[in-house]
Amino acid sequence: MTGQNSNQAVQMSRRSLLVGSAAIGLSTAILPLVAIAADAVDAVSAAGAIRPFRADIPETVLIDLRQRLAVTRWPDDETVSDGSQGVQSAQLRELVNYWRTSYDWRKAEEKLNAAPQFLTNIDGLDIHFIHVRSKHENALPLIMTHGWPGSVFELLNVIGPLTDPTAHGGQAEDAFHLVLPSIPGFGFSQKPTSTGWNPQRIAAAWDMLMKRLGYNRYVSQGGDWGAIISDALGRQAPDGLLGIHVNRVERATTFPTAAAQALMNGTPAPDTLSPEEKMVFGEVRDFVNNGFGYAAIMNTRPETIGYGLADSPVGLAAWLYDKIADWVFTTGDPETALGKDAILDNITLYWLTNTGPSSGRIYWENAASGAKLTPINVPVGVTIFPGEVYKPPKKWLSKAYPHLVYYNQVSKGGHFAAWEEPELFSQEIRTAFKAMRP
Incomplete structure (x- = not known):
C-alpha cells in the first residue's frame, strides 16, 4: 500500500462512523460535523471501494439518551395481569432503569x-458489513442476514464457530468465510431515500457484494x-450461488391451500390435516389473530409509527422488546x-442510528413489491427451531423448495436462533x- 493510500485508509476509518451518521442521522447535535465529514469522504470514495469502518458514537x-430516559412520561399501567395488552409496565420500567x-x-x-467492519456503496447506498475470513483452506463463503427487530448483534456469537470450527467442536472442512451485512435502513447501513429497496433488490445487492x-x-x-x-436470492439464482439455508419459512408459499382458506374464513382446521398439522394451524391462527398487529402497521403506515420511534427511546424499546419477548x-x-445487555445492545443500536422508522419500511416495500x-x-x-412462530412439517415445503436437501427440527431455540x-x-x-459445498 502506498503512503497516500495508507493515509486515505486511516482517514476513512476515522470518518466511517460520520459518513454513516450523515446517512442515518444520529443526532442533530453532531449533524454539522457529520456533513463536513461526509463531503470529505464523498470526494475520495471511488465506486466499488471497500472502506474500513469502526463504531465510535460521540459521548454527547x-x-x-440517558437524559431522555430520565424524563420519560410513562403511560398508565396495563389493566390486565398478563401481556395480552402488550409489554407490561413493570417489565419495561425495570429494563429502562x-x-x-x-x-x-x-x-x-x-x-x-x-x-x-466495512462500508461499500452498492446501487447508490452505503452498505455496512462485517467480513471475517477463515484461516482454514477451502472455507465456503457465506453471506448471513439478520432480521427485524434484530441487527448484526444477533450474529456476532456465531462468527467464531463458523469461521474457526476446530475451536468449537467442528472440523476444518466445516469452515466458512463469513459476510454479515446490515440491511439498508438498519444499523450502520445507509437509509434509502426513495422507494424500491425490497427483498429482491437487496438480494441482488448481496450478490454484488x-x-x-x-x-x-x-x-x-x-x-x-x-x-x-435468502429466498429472493434463491429465486434469482445468480451464477455462483450454491444454495441457501433458512431458519424461518415463508407461510404464503408453504401453507396448504385448504388450511389457508380456513384461516381466511375463520373456520376450523381441515379434517385432512394430521394432529401435528392441526397444531401448526392453531399456532398460525393465534399469531394472525393476536400477534400480527406490528406487521400490519409497518406494512401500511411505517412513517406514522416512526415518529414515536424516532422521538422516544422508551417508545422504541417497547416496540422492539414486544416482539423480542414474544x-x-x-x-x-x-x-x-x-440477557439485558444483549437486548439493550440491539435496542440502543436502533436508537443511536435512528433506524426505528427506516427499518420498518422494508415491510411496506415488501408489501408494495408484488413479487x-x-x-x-x-x-x-431448513432448520425449524421450536420457539419459531411458524413450524411447518417437512412435507409442506416440497412445492416451495423442490430441491430441499436438508430439513431438521431441533429441541431448543426460538426466532432469534443464532x-x-x-x-x-x-x-x-x-x-x-x-x-x-463444491
Missing part, C-alpha cells in the same frame, strides 16, 4: 469493533427478513434467553451446507 449522543443507570454502550462497541469481495461461489443464510432475502424460546422472558413467490430451484436447507443458541445454530449451518 449517549448523554442525550437498567438502561439509564447501568448499561454500557461502549462494551457493545467493543463487540462490534472486535470484528472487521459477494462478487465484489471476490467470492464467485457462495451460499446464503437468514432468519426473519434474512430468510426472505419470539424467544422462553416466551415472555427474553432476559433469560439473551411472485415462485419455487426456489437452488438447493435449500442469538439464542449460537453453538446449536452453527452446527445446523455446518450440517445443512455439507451437501452444497
Whole structure:
C-alpha cells in the first residue's frame, strides 16, 4: 500500500462512523460535523471501494439518551395481569432503569469493533458489513442476514464457530468465510431515500457484494427478513450461488391451500390435516389473530409509527422488546434467553442510528413489491427451531423448495436462533451446507 493510500485508509476509518451518521442521522447535535465529514469522504470514495469502518458514537449522543430516559412520561399501567395488552409496565420500567443507570454502550462497541467492519456503496447506498475470513483452506463463503427487530448483534456469537470450527467442536472442512451485512435502513447501513429497496433488490445487492469481495461461489443464510432475502436470492439464482439455508419459512408459499382458506374464513382446521398439522394451524391462527398487529402497521403506515420511534427511546424499546419477548424460546422472558445487555445492545443500536422508522419500511416495500413467490430451484436447507412462530412439517415445503436437501427440527431455540443458541445454530449451518459445498 502506498503512503497516500495508507493515509486515505486511516482517514476513512476515522470518518466511517460520520459518513454513516450523515446517512442515518444520529443526532442533530453532531449533524454539522457529520456533513463536513461526509463531503470529505464523498470526494475520495471511488465506486466499488471497500472502506474500513469502526463504531465510535460521540459521548454527547449517549448523554442525550440517558437524559431522555430520565424524563420519560410513562403511560398508565396495563389493566390486565398478563401481556395480552402488550409489554407490561413493570417489565419495561425495570429494563429502562437498567438502561439509564447501568448499561454500557461502549462494551457493545467493543463487540462490534472486535470484528472487521466495512462500508461499500452498492446501487447508490452505503452498505455496512462485517467480513471475517477463515484461516482454514477451502472455507465456503457465506453471506448471513439478520432480521427485524434484530441487527448484526444477533450474529456476532456465531462468527467464531463458523469461521474457526476446530475451536468449537467442528472440523476444518466445516469452515466458512463469513459476510454479515446490515440491511439498508438498519444499523450502520445507509437509509434509502426513495422507494424500491425490497427483498429482491437487496438480494441482488448481496450478490454484488459477494462478487465484489471476490467470492464467485457462495451460499446464503437468514432468519426473519434474512430468510426472505435468502429466498429472493434463491429465486434469482445468480451464477455462483450454491444454495441457501433458512431458519424461518415463508407461510404464503408453504401453507396448504385448504388450511389457508380456513384461516381466511375463520373456520376450523381441515379434517385432512394430521394432529401435528392441526397444531401448526392453531399456532398460525393465534399469531394472525393476536400477534400480527406490528406487521400490519409497518406494512401500511411505517412513517406514522416512526415518529414515536424516532422521538422516544422508551417508545422504541417497547416496540422492539414486544416482539423480542414474544419470539424467544422462553416466551415472555427474553432476559433469560439473551440477557439485558444483549437486548439493550440491539435496542440502543436502533436508537443511536435512528433506524426505528427506516427499518420498518422494508415491510411496506415488501408489501408494495408484488413479487411472485415462485419455487426456489437452488438447493435449500431448513432448520425449524421450536420457539419459531411458524413450524411447518417437512412435507409442506416440497412445492416451495423442490430441491430441499436438508430439513431438521431441533429441541431448543426460538426466532432469534443464532442469538439464542449460537453453538446449536452453527452446527445446523455446518450440517445443512455439507451437501452444497463444491
